[in-house]
Amino acid sequence: MGDDWRVCIARRDLPELMSTQALTRELSRRLGSQVRVGCDHRQFFWYAPTAGSADEIAQVAREVLARRGASGPVRTECWSRRDQEWRDVTDEPSADIAAELQAEHEYLQEQERERSRRAGFPAWRVRVDVPSHRDVEVLAGHLAAQGWGVRRRRRHLFVGAVCEDDAKGLVRALSGDGRADMQTAFRVRRVSYIYMLVDPFPNG
Numbered sequence: 001m002g003d004d005w006r007v008c009i010a011r012r013d014l015p016e017l018m019s020t021q022a023l024t025r026e027l028s029r030r031l032g033s034q035v036r037v038g039c040d041h042r043q044f045f046w047y048a049p050t051a052g053s054a055d056e057i058a059q060v061a062r063e064v065l066a067r068r069g070a071s072g073p074v075r076t077e078c079w080s081r082r083d084q085e086w087r088d089v090t091d092e093p094s095a096d097i098a099a100e101l102q103a104e105h106e107y108l109q110e111q112e113r114e115r116s117r118r119a120g121f122p123a124w125r126v127r128v129d130v131p132s133h134r135d136v137e138v139l140a141g142h143l144a145a146q147g148w149g150v151r152r153r154r155r156h157l158f159v160g161a162v163c164e165d166d167a168k169g170l171v172r173a174l175s176g177d178g179r180a181d182m183q184t185a186f187r188v189r190r191v192s193y194i195y196m197l198v199d200p201f202p203n204g
Contacts, residue, residue: 002049003036004079004101006086007061012155014186015065020044023064030060045077051094054078054152081108102127122149122160122191124167128174129156129185139174164190 004116014020020037022036027046028036035057036047046061048054054076061074077086078097082104089097116123140150140157148161148170161167171186 003049005048006045006077006079007048007052007054007057008043008045008075008077008189009061009065010035010072013021013065013071014136015045015068018068018070023061024062027057031056031115051078051098057095071092081105102188109163109165116162122162123162125189125191126159126161126167126170127156127187131155131183131188164188 001025010033014023020039022032024035024046031053038045038047040180044150046057058074058076065072065074070094073090074092075088077091078089078101079085082086126189128139130139136152136155136157140152143150143159151158159167160171169186171188174186
């Protein structure tokens with residue numbers, strides 16, 4: 001589901017002699033992977049793909065800040081796709097929130113499938129850029145044989161998907177089965193309802 005979690009620290013609570021870059025480097029070093037940082041006018045935040053990752057970032061952040069004598073709150077937030085806003089879940093069990101988010105995600109995917117069914121067009125599309133027109137024809141034939149709706153162009157093709165999970169699943173499948181090489185690029189986009197009524201595969 002992407003970076004649906006983030007750990008937040010208010011700007012005023014970050015020690016004066018500690019930069020966000022320094023804290024990010026320390027988080028990445030301690031966690032063994034790169035941690036992505038963002039900010040707004042009130043706070044800095046570090047993104048995480050899962051509840052467990054967010055818990056780890058929050059714990060390490062508290063330890064690092066404590067060593068610098070800082071005692072400001074470290075908050076954990078999750079993104080609600082239904083409400084389209086960040087929700088503070090610092091004091092809630094992460095496993096319960098993760099289960100709730102998964103249920104919400106599955107509900108939204110079912111809504112998208114129903115939207116596609118009612119409109120008669122896919123709600124998502126995947127653009128696949130390939131090295132040559134021959135590659136377009138080969139890949140289009142392969143996908144069409146699997147039941148995907150495909151529109152061919154000279155050096156790329158569009159594939160319709162009824163929901164976001166199906167679109168991203170197609171990208172993972174093509175990347176994992178050896179059909180996509182280093183010169184193949186993917187773009188996954190939602191199709192607006194207006195375009196669905198006019199053309200589910202616009203040229204952009």
